[in-house]
Amino acid sequence: MHFTFGSPYLLALLLLLPCFLWCKQYSKPYYFPKLAWVTRQSPLLSWEPWLKMALFTLMVFALAKPFVYDASSDQHKKGRDLVLAIDASGSMAQSGFHVKDRFKTKYEITTELSKDFIAKRFDDNMGVVVFGTFAYTASPLTYDLESLSYLLEMTNVGLAGESTALGDAIMQSIRTLSYGEAQNKVIILLTDGYHNAGQSSPKEAVSKAKELGIKIYTIGIGKKSDYDVSLLETIAKQSGAKSYAASSAEALSKVYDEINALEPSAIRSENYLNQRVLILYPLVLVFILLLLWVLGTRRSEK
Structure with missing residues (x-):
């Protein structure tokens, strides 16, 4: 007490x-x-x-x-365990994704908007997985969202290779989520390419996520012809989530707002549970x- x-x-x-x-x-x-x-x-x-x-x-x-x-x-968090799985393959270095700032790459804009999304999560236990030819955990689950945003800034295009391993990205996200204790577990998968690398297939990874009750929201970055729309929709549908298309920075911002509404994070307050005056x-x-x-x-x- x-x-x-x-x-x-x-x-x-x-x-x-x-x-x-x-x-x-x-x-x-x-x-x-x-x-x-x-x-x-x-x-x-x-x-x-x-x-x-x-x-x-x-x-x-x-x-x-x-x-x-x-x-x-007081120490218990009411939010969920949430992992951002961000594509860092070579195609994410393309520019022109932002109407007002054509020189910024898709990856730069994605990380900026991801940081805004992180700042609004309040009580979520969050982590970041970066993937390309392989996937790795850039940040384990943490309630220190400021440090999480800082670590996200340290990542860059090409760090995980030039290809796109969607299956490995989901499997690595599942491994990252395994260290959390929240009942609600969510993966937000952002990519601009087709699955063409890795040791795990998307089908195998989604089956594992479904078994563990993990939702996978998928976001296609850029033109629909650039990524596998059908696969992303299947991944989201089978896991009980939704799939989105973000053709611009403005569209991606709106997608994040919608996910915020679908997966609300409890606002931290000064209220204490089980209190006795x-x-x-x-x-x-x-x-x-x-x-x-x-x-x-x-x-x-x-």
Whole structure:
């Protein structure tokens, strides 16, 4: 169990505690014929200011809304395990994919839009697989999405070879997802070519994904004549997902927005699960101390 405050900034009121000892109080003047009859006592030796300080502290604690919560609930992520499988074959070096910036390659634009997509995922446990002639995990599953985006920037066209191994890309994504514990597992496969390399066939890889309950969203980059539309549609359909065509940077951005809507990521908030509010405890102590104070004052008056 962890302990925290709902309004911790109110604890700043505790800085006023020294006033109970040192701040001057209004007092009614009394006159004595002899100074010897007046006792001088330090406020540090009197029980009354200390009692007032205790009451004030308990009331501040109550205002700050103390509560305990389950530590495992705070650390648990509500999102899904998601892998971006991005084609880095030679054809992704082609330019002209962006209407306003013709010099940027398809791969550069894809990684830029992928970073925007990553930033919106909040509680997802995400990884990146880059593939060409072979596939490799550029980043394992992580909740550190800023680092994930940074690692994505370090990849480039041709790092995994010039061909397109769609089967290996899916199999490597499945291996990457195997380290996650979320119930929902998703692969987003982006490619601009035909399957022409690798050790695993797309059929074998999709069968494995289907067996494990992993959805595979497929995105064809560029002209439809450049990639295997039929294969991408089959991969998505058999895994229970959807296939998309992105002929431009604007189209790819819209595809990512739609996937965001289909696979929403829970927004991280300040809410805690299994919380138990403790406001009642300091208030009960305040009531008890006030009762004892009143009883003690009445006895001294008698």
